[in-house]
Amino acid sequence: NMIQPFWALPALAIAGLGAKDIMGYCVLTLIFVGLVVCGVFYFLV
Template sequence: MVNMVQPFWILPVLAISGLKLRDVMGYMVLILIYLGIIYASAILIWGYLGA
């Protein structure tokens, strides 16, 4: 999930495609929130089950 906060992996892709980071950062934030909810839910369920 850290790659969604600091998407340095996407810089070469942006250079090749001609896009700017501002064009894709909104999508990255949405994915970060979505995966954060899934991750937090999994941790809570894991703690509840006592695994």
């Protein structure tokens, strides 16, 4: 969902944007959330 957000496609169509317009933000979110999850798992295990 973070790399290819199908939930955003209707909103992008209404706004007249394409998936490529938000892809950079999705990748940054994927990296940030991945680091947070890895950090939490590191401290829990």
